[in-house]
Amino acid sequence: MNTITQQFEAFAEGQKKMYEFWTDASKKMMDSFSNETKTPEDLLKEWYEAQKGLFEEAMKIGDPKEAFEKAPEQFKKWVDLQTSFSEKWMKHLGTNTPNLGTLNNGFEMPKNWNGDFKTFNSWMNDSTKWIRDNMMDKLPTNMKPHLESFTKAYDELSKYWSSFVKMMEFGVYHKDAVDKYFSPDAYENLVNQFMGYSNTLNMSELIDQTNEMFEKAFEQFQNNMVTPKSFMNNWTEQTGKMAGGDTSPYFKFMADLNEQVHENLAPYYNVLGPGKEIDAAKIIRDIQFTYIAFIVKSSEMQTMVYQAGQNALPETLKAFYDEYQESKELPQYDAFFNRYVNVLEKHITVVLESDDYSKLQNEVAKAGLGVKSKMDEFVELSFVDLPFVMRSEANDIAQEASSMRKKVRLLERKLAKVEKLLAEKPAEKPAEKPAPKRRTTRRKTAAKTVEKTTTKAAANKETAPNK
Amino acid sequence: MENIADQMLEQVNTVSDAIRNIAEVNDIDIATAPKNLVWQDGKVKLYHFENKATLKAKTPMLISYALVNRWEMMDLQPNRSFIRKLLSEGIDVYVIDWGYATSIDRYKTMGDYILGNINDCVDYILDTHHIDKVNLLGVCQGGTFSLIYSALNPDKVKNLITLVTPVDFESNEGLLFRWAKDMDVDAIVDGFNGVVSGDFLNTGFDLLKPMNKTRKYMALPKTMQNKDKLMNFLRMEYWVADSPDQAGETYRQFIKEMYQQNKLIKGEFVLEGLPVDLKNITMPVLTIYAKHDHIVPPATTRPINDVIGSKDKELMEFPGGHIGVFVGGRSQKLLTPAVAKWLIDRD
Numbered sequence: 001m002n003t004i005t006q007q008f009e010a011f012a013e014g015q016k017k018m019y020e021f022w023t024d025a026s027k028k029m030m031d032s033f034s035n036e037t038k039t040p041e042d043l044l045k046e047w048y049e050a051q052k053g054l055f056e057e058a059m060k061i062g063d064p065k066e067a068f069e070k071a072p073e074q075f076k077k078w079v080d081l082q083t084s085f086s087e088k089w090m091k092h093l094g095t096n097t098p099n100l101g102t103l104n105n106g107f108e109m110p111k112n113w114n115g116d117f118k119t120f121n122s123w124m125n126d127s128t129k130w131i132r133d134n135m136m137d138k139l140p141t142n143m144k145p146h147l148e149s150f151t152k153a154y155d156e157l158s159k160y161w162s163s164f165v166k167m168m169e170f171g172v173y174h175k176d177a178v179d180k181y182f183s184p185d186a187y188e189n190l191v192n193q194f195m196g197y198s199n200t201l202n203m204s205e206l207i208d209q210t211n212e213m214f215e216k217a218f219e220q221f222q223n224n225m226v227t228p229k230s231f232m233n234n235w236t237e238q239t240g241k242m243a244g245g246d247t248s249p250y251f252k253f254m255a256d257l258n259e260q261v262h263e264n265l266a267p268y269y270n271v272l273g274p275g276k277e278i279d280a281a282k283i284i285r286d287i288q289f290t291y292i293a294f295i296v297k298s299s300e301m302q303t304m305v306y307q308a309g310q311n312a313l314p315e316t317l318k319a320f321y322d323e324y325q326e327s328k329e330l331p332q333y334d335a336f337f338n339r340y341v342n343v344l345e346k347h348i349t350v351v352l353e354s355d356d357y358s359k360l361q362n363e364v365a366k367a368g369l370g371v372k373s374k375m376d377e378f379v380e381l382s383f384v385d386l387p388f389v390m391r392s393e394a395n396d397i398a399q400e401a402s403s404m405r406k407k408v409r410l411l412e413r414k415l416a417k418v419e420k421l422l423a424e425k426p427a428e429k430p431a432e433k434p435a436p437k438r439r440t441t442r443r444k445t446a447a448k449t450v451e452k453t454t455t456k457a458a459a460n461k462e463t464a465p466n467k
Numbered sequence: 468m469e470n471i472a473d474q475m476l477e478q479v480n481t482v483s484d485a486i487r488n489i490a491e492v493n494d495i496d497i498a499t500a501p502k503n504l505v506w507q508d509g510k511v512k513l514y515h516f517e518n519k520a521t522l523k524a525k526t527p528m529l530i531s532y533a534l535v536n537r538w539e540m541m542d543l544q545p546n547r548s549f550i551r552k553l554l555s556e557g558i559d560v561y562v563i564d565w566g567y568a569t570s571i572d573r574y575k576t577m578g579d580y581i582l583g584n585i586n587d588c589v590d591y592i593l594d595t596h597h598i599d600k601v602n603l604l605g606v607c608q609g610g611t612f613s614l615i616y617s618a619l620n621p622d623k624v625k626n627l628i629t630l631v632t633p634v635d636f637e638s639n640e641g642l643l644f645r646w647a648k649d650m651d652v653d654a655i656v657d658g659f660n661g662v663v664s665g666d667f668l669n670t671g672f673d674l675l676k677p678m679n680k681t682r683k684y685m686a687l688p689k690t691m692q693n694k695d696k697l698m699n700f701l702r703m704e705y706w707v708a709d710s711p712d713q714a715g716e717t718y719r720q721f722i723k724e725m726y727q728q729n730k731l732i733k734g735e736f737v738l739e740g741l742p743v744d745l746k747n748i749t750m751p752v753l754t755i756y757a758k759h760d761h762i763v764p765p766a767t768t769r770p771i772n773d774v775i776g777s778k779d780k781e782l783m784e785f786p787g788g789h790i791g792v793f794v795g796g797r798s799q800k801l802l803t804p805a806v807a808k809w810l811i812d813r814d
Binding site for chain 1: 478479482486489490492495570571573574575576578582583642645646648650651654658660661666667669670673674676677678680681682684691701704707708709716
């Protein structure tokens with residue numbers, strides 16, 4: 001509720017100022033609204049009453065949840081109101097200001113308008129900020145940095161807009177001249193925003209600082225007084241200091257990585273037994289060299305891209321100068337920005353397609369991942385006695401699972417073959433069982449005895465007299 | 468020429484429309500075509516789409532999307548859904564959802580995906596529908612998987628469609644193909660502890676056209692003025708961001724044996740001891756590619772027609788890029804009806 005009322009208050013105040021400016025501006029330009037039934041003051045009063053009514057309606061909503069749910073409707077109503085009044089005022093303004101010119105020339109207002117347009121620009125800036133903040137909220141998390149980078153690049157280049165306008169007007173487009181207004185450092189910062197790079201800075205200074213940081217870490221192992229807790233505390237302090245300095249982007253990468261490791265393992269320091277400190281020290285050395293390689297290769301790759309695109313701005317300025325000679329029209333900032341981005345991409349793509357860039361990009365990826373990999377190894381060694389499954393042990397489980405999957409599939413394939421064979425085989429008659437073999441001696445004797453008995457019995461039957 | 472007043476009014480209207488539309492956005496809905504989960508093995512799921520239209524092809528179709536990004540691109544928004552359009556054209560549609568690889572999947576191989584998951588899904592459909600063969604549609608890497616599956620199991624595939632599918636990786640026409648050849652894939656996979664980050668892949672895709680994002684955001688003020696366009700923009704953002712991690716061994720094998728050694732088209736590819744000969748593909752095949760595809764250039768797709776054994780085979784070129792071929796307006800009018808008709812004619 002507070003957020004909604006604050007927003008309303010901010011916009012209402014901004015609107016009030018804007019309409020006061022418009023009222024004043026209209027008075028300066030026109031002698032009278034002789035054909036209109038209302039005076040500027042009447043319109044302002046009408047607007048203010050409507051604004052107040054809308055605000056009171058919003059305040060009547062008691063339940064904060066309901067207020068929040070109804071916010072879009074309120075905004076919609078408020079915005080509709082502003083738009084209709086804007087249109088009314090602009091119609092008056094437009095009818096009576098044919099000689100004011102346009103906004104083409106970098107928002108250079110006629111001097112007597114400067115103070116008044118500040119209010120309008122301020123309202124526009126507040127609105128644009130609201131849009132950016134709320135648009136950012138709607139995006140998925142991993143897309144937000146892209147919009148942020150774009151916004152920074154767009155705003156950064158606009159600071160030079162008035163200079164660019166003059167340069168296009170007067171045909172100043174040679175690189176040396178352009179560099180005076182838009183320095184190589186400013187250009188590199190801009191490309192960093194577009195490409196997601198970090199500043200390359202002074203490479204030798206960066207390497208010296210990196211080595212210093214690692215040597216201090218290594219000294220702890222040599223003193224034989226180190227424990228995992230003391231090492232991580234010291235390491236965290238070192239990387240944090242470096243991340244706050246001038247060479248910060250590269251150390252920030254290291255500091256962020258370290259912070260994650262440190263935070264996750266901090267609760268376990270007190271239950272640890274002795275770790276494999278010697279092996280861990282060796283890994284630290286590996287990390288040091290791999291990290292230096294990462295910094296150097298990244299810088300080399302970025303420099304290739306910077307060099308490729310450095311003529312894009314002069315080319316864009318010349319193109320618009322040539323067009324200006326024909327049409328006498330200078331572009332808006334957006335059109336300029338669009339053209340510059342396309343020309344820059346054209347130049348950069350030539351480098352991206354080269355063999356050298358392809359190999360270098362692979363080396364940068366390899367070095368960066370190498371650092372990560374070594375950090376994982378370092379953590380596992382340092383906390384080897386912790387009572388839970390380490391990554392390498394989890395890998396063993398994953399390997400077993402994969403092996404079992406294959407075995408099951410192989411068995412299924414064999415089974416399917418057998419089933420197919422059985423299905424294809426024609427049905428066979430059951431084979432006749434051979435007659436059981438008679439046993440010769442004992443059976444014969446028995447048979448004879450039976451026969452005799454039977455015969456005798458039969459004979460007795462026959463001769464027995466009837467009773 | 469506009470005067471200041473007109474320009475100011477235009478700015479006020481742009482801002483007002485944007486504020487109104489953004490304030491009304493709540494949920495970002497993607498892949499809303501009704502479907503049922505009919506089979507599952509671990510993370511891999513098989514979905515069957517509900518279809519109220521009369522079926523014009525008796526044989527159901529199984530969609531095998533790439534492991535990179537998600538199949539939901541084919542049903543991104545209701546009015547530009549490749550899947551919904553197929554359903555309305557009378558096709559019975561299934562889709563494999565590969566899920567999200569985690570560290571337990573680090574040793575999952577191409578064999579597991581193709582001989583395991585795809586085969587299991589095909590068998591499920593065959594058993595459920597009491598049929599001998601299924602229609603198979605593979606997209607991008609999913610199309611390469613489908614080619615391999617069809618070559619090893621021609622008796623189970625009635626008709627095969629490949630969509631923006633690479634088969635000849637020799638070409639350097641696309642930057643991706645160029646860069647993959649220099650990639651030390653062992654270092655990448657091992658550096659990521661066997662599960663290659665989806666964000667890493669997305670960074671690579673972004674670099675193919677480094678200013679595409681900038682151009683997209685430049686158009687944002689106009690986009691925000693229209694609620695439908697704003698929602699479509701946000702849907703695409705969510706889909707792009709939803710990039711699953713990759714099982715390392717599959718990634719390793721695909722990069723080495725496809726991108727770097729081009730084994731499939733050379734007839735040298737062997738999957739778990741089974742040699743894969745694309746000449747064994749003898750069922751009807753429709754190969755579709757996008758004219759301006761910078762991720763899978765046409766030169767890497769067209770050779771499919773030359774290497775398969777099918778007599779009934781067709782190449783179709785559609786305007787647009789790798790993604791535009793699905794979500795562009797022409798997809799609804801041209802591509803999907805063409806796919807449906809092709810299947811119905813061969814049912």
